Amino acid sequence: MPKNYMENIVDHLLPSILENFENICLCKQCLEDIKAFSLNHLPPLYVSTSQGYSYAKSNELDRQFKINVTQKIVEAIEIVQNNKRHDMK
Ligand SMILES: [Zn+2]
Structure with a gap:
């Protein structure tokens, strides 16, 4: 089963994007x-594995590509926070 390296890239970019948000829920469910x-x-x-590894770890990700991925993550954060699947804590 080939691995989807987009997952590594999202993992890589997500923490720094989350830092720009205040008052959002960071529980396991919301993060997932x-x-x-x-x-x-x-x-x-x-x-391929070796290629994917260096690609996902690289800080040299193409600028436009990074912007596109970041935009989707921001969208995801906003949608998830507006539709939390659990009660407010
Ligand atoms: Zn939550």
């Missing part, structure tokens, strides 16, 4: 929903 939503709205990225 944010990731799932992002990945559902981004094209999967299947590459």
